[in-house]
Amino acid sequence: MTEDEFAAYQSLAHDTEDHRWAFGTGFTDPLEGIDASVPDGVDAAALATYCLMLGDDALIYSHRLQQWMTRLPELEEETAIANIALDLLGQARMLLARAGLAEGAGRQEDRLAFFREENEFRNVRLVEALDADFAELTGRLLVFSAWRLALFGRLATSRDPVLAAIAAKGVNELSYHRDYAAQWVIRLGDGTGLSHDKMQAALGAIWPLVDELFRADEVVAALPGAAADPRELRAEVDAVLDTVLAAATLDRPEAAPMAQVAGKSGRDGVHTEAFGYLLAELQSLARAHPDATW
Amino acid sequence: MVAAAARAADVRAARQIAGAVPDPELPMVTLADLGILRAVECEGEGERVVVTITPTYSGCPALPEIAHDLRHRLTQAGFTDVIVRTELAPAWSSDWITAEGRRKLRAAGIAPPGPAQRRQAPPGPVPLTLTATRREPVPCPRCGSADTTQTAAFSATACRALFRCEACREPFEYVKEI
Numbered sequence: 001m002t003e004d005e006f007a008a009y010q011s012l013a014h015d016t017e018d019h020r021w022a023f024g025t026g027f028t029d030p031l032e033g034i035d036a037s038v039p040d041g042v043d044a045a046a047l048a049t050y051c052l053m054l055g056d057d058a059l060i061y062s063h064r065l066q067q068w069m070t071r072l073p074e075l076e077e078e079t080a081i082a083n084i085a086l087d088l089l090g091q092a093r094m095l096l097a098r099a100g101l102a103e104g105a106g107r108q109e110d111r112l113a114f115f116r117e118e119n120e121f122r123n124v125r126l127v128e129a130l131d132a133d134f135a136e137l138t139g140r141l142l143v144f145s146a147w148r149l150a151l152f153g154r155l156a157t158s159r160d161p162v163l164a165a166i167a168a169k170g171v172n173e174l175s176y177h178r179d180y181a182a183q184w185v186i187r188l189g190d191g192t193g194l195s196h197d198k199m200q201a202a203l204g205a206i207w208p209l210v211d212e213l214f215r216a217d218e219v220v221a222a223l224p225g226a227a228a229d230p231r232e233l234r235a236e237v238d239a240v241l242d243t244v245l246a247a248a249t250l251d252r253p254e255a256a257p258m259a260q261v262a263g264k265s266g267r268d269g270v271h272t273e274a275f276g277y278l279l280a281e282l283q284s285l286a287r288a289h290p291d292a293t294w
Numbered sequence: 295m296v297a298a299a300a301r302a303a304d305v306r307a308a309r310q311i312a313g314a315v316p317d318p319e320l321p322m323v324t325l326a327d328l329g330i331l332r333a334v335e336c337e338g339e340g341e342r343v344v345v346t347i348t349p350t351y352s353g354c355p356a357l358p359e360i361a362h363d364l365r366h367r368l369t370q371a372g373f374t375d376v377i378v379r380t381e382l383a384p385a386w387s388s389d390w391i392t393a394e395g396r397r398k399l400r401a402a403g404i405a406p407p408g409p410a411q412r413r414q415a416p417p418g419p420v421p422l423t424l425t426a427t428r429r430e431p432v433p434c435p436r437c438g439s440a441d442t443t444q445t446a447a448f449s450a451t452a453c454r455a456l457f458r459c460e461a462c463r464e465p466f467e468y469v470k471e472i
Contacts, residue, residue, distance in 0.1 A: 030357075033346075033379030076446035076456065083448040090353025094382075149420060165382035169352055171420065172385060172472045173452075179423040180447050186424060236419050247424055 029108065030093045031162065036101040039159055039226075046222040047160060048103035049122065052112070053219070053267060054151075055095030056123035059113055060275075061144060062088035063282050064127060065137075073134060080180055084141070087173040094166045101162075114286035118276055119269040125258065126209040128266075128275040135188055135195070135202035142181035142244060143206060143237075147213045149174040150236040154228035163226065182244045189248025196249065203245075204253045211257035212265050213237075219267075301336055304373075308343045309334040311371050318359045319451050322402040325360065329390025332381050342375040343368055348386045350472075351452040388453075388471045399469060405435045405457065407471040432468050434459035444468075 038044040065085035072078045096109040126144060131137040152174060155167035188199040214234045220227040245252055264270040286292075312334050313326030325331040325347065332346040345364050349357050361378040368376045388407035391399075396406035408430050431440040439461035446456040447470075454467045 031380070033377070034382065076448075079446060079450065079456075080448040083452045086353035086355070086452060087351055088353070090349075090351060094352060153419065161383065165385070166352070169349075169382055169385040173351060175420045176447060176470070176472075178420075182422060182424055240419075240422060243422060244424070 029097055030090075031097045031101065034162060036098070036162060038102055039161070042159055042226050043222050044102050044104065046219050047163075047226060048099045049219045050223055050227050051095045051099035051102060051163065053122040055092045055099055055112075056121050057127055057144075057148070058088040058095065059092035060121070060123045060278065060282075061127035062086075062092060063278065064130065065141075067130070068137060077134075081137075084177050084180070087170075087177070091166065091170050091173075098162050098166065110286065114283045115290075118271060118279055121266075121269060121271065121275070121279070123266055123271075124209070124212050125266040125272050125275075126206070126213065128272050128278060129205075129209070130274055130278075132205065133198060133202065135198040136205060138181050138184035138188065139199065139202040139206050141177065142185050143210055143213075143241070145174050145178035145181055146237050146240045147233060149178050150233045150240075151228055151230075154233070158227070159225040178240070182240075185244055185250070186248040189245070189250040199248065200250055200253075203250060204255060207253040207255035208258040212267075215265075215267070217267055304343075305334065305336050307371065308336065308345075308368060308373060311367050312345050312364055315360065315363050315367060318356045318363070319453075320399070320404070322404075323391075323395045323398050325364075327392050327395030327398060329392065329395070330360075330386060341373075342377065343373045344377045344379060346379045346381050348381050350386050353452065386472075388469060391469070400435045403435050403466055404454070405432050405466060405468040407469045408432070410471040432457055434462060434464070435466055436464050437462040442466075 038047060062085045065081050065088070068081050069078065072081060092113070093109050096112045100107040100109060100112055126140065129140075131140060149171060152167040152170045156164055156171060158164040158167065185199060188195040190196070191199075214230045214237075216229070216231055220229055242252070258265075261270045313324060313331055315325045317323055317325060317328055317330075320328070328350070330348050330350060332348050333344075334346075335344050336342065337344055345368070347357070347360060347364070357380070364378050365376045387410050389410050391406060399406045432442050432444075433440050434442050434457075437459060439459055441460040442457050443460060444455060445458050445465070448454075449456045449467050453469055453472070455470050456465060457468050458465045
């Protein structure tokens, strides 16, 4: 590093009296100063629930990806997965904040992330499972990001301008996530016999949870023009997955969808066994020290 | 008339101070260079400055630091009431990095972004990229060679990728087009 470059960092340190090198010490509302009023004709309660769903998907999946840190095969994959998890956490923060504002009961993002119970989370079950290996990580990331990219592409024109802005920003990020995952699925699928078999097995483990991503939902039905119908995403996502699987010499698994419980699944707050353990870890610090600041 | 002129001078001064704040992740460039400073306005009788910024990526952890630096520097310059607002739409694009910002990045050994690929009007699907091969080569910021290879699509921050120059064999960072 040249002296000039170093001087740039010095200027940061000297100019502020109470400078803090560690980020994350001054959290502010991620939607601060944004007009959060709900447009006329949009059901505010349904919008709040919908933003919770999309925010929970990102929050829980981000946490699962963070659990991979220090365990990935190469440093480059560490930075990639850390950045993808960070993008999703950023999306989760804005969506939970949006949910809290639309709800109008004064719940902020931290309250929603750390002080809700398991059955109050609305995420799809795809994001709850612990990946068995790197192949499962890339397969799940491919399915998740291809689906979320198709969803956010449509939400970029949502009648709720805040949701539209969050989605439009997310599209740029998710394009990178999907390409990263697709390139790894192809590398492993079209790699050695062993990597092919592991990749194919990983898809088999993930596929029972894919169907749930495209199920009709009554919350979506209550938000015409503001939410996107999951059923309409299927063709676009299938086209992407088929392209990647063909290039990777992998077969689309024939797997029956994971059973629902009395007709309910992730979006209704009914989750898999792994979710309770995940949530216990995710929420433990905030619950041990409620309202702590540092 | 006098008040209006004083107020215009205030806005100019505030804009200059805000625009000169260095980015905490890329301190060789300023907020104005990066294109994340959306607006600087005075409200009321000029005692309130409202600065509007936009995040590069959704999870950008530098945003609270940037807001803190803006409040601090404007307060030091005598503005007593400083408000920093975030604006999400339209989403930030690397195309907003100024020519001066690109020059500074290159001088610091970081390759500036090429033009961002714009999709057709949403909700058109985003095309897949199945290989790391790029259509436009990224020239090495040190030796200028176009013979470079991407080693990772992500780097120390969300906005950068890692490259290696095959001519001078140096690794370098590249600000991704988005």
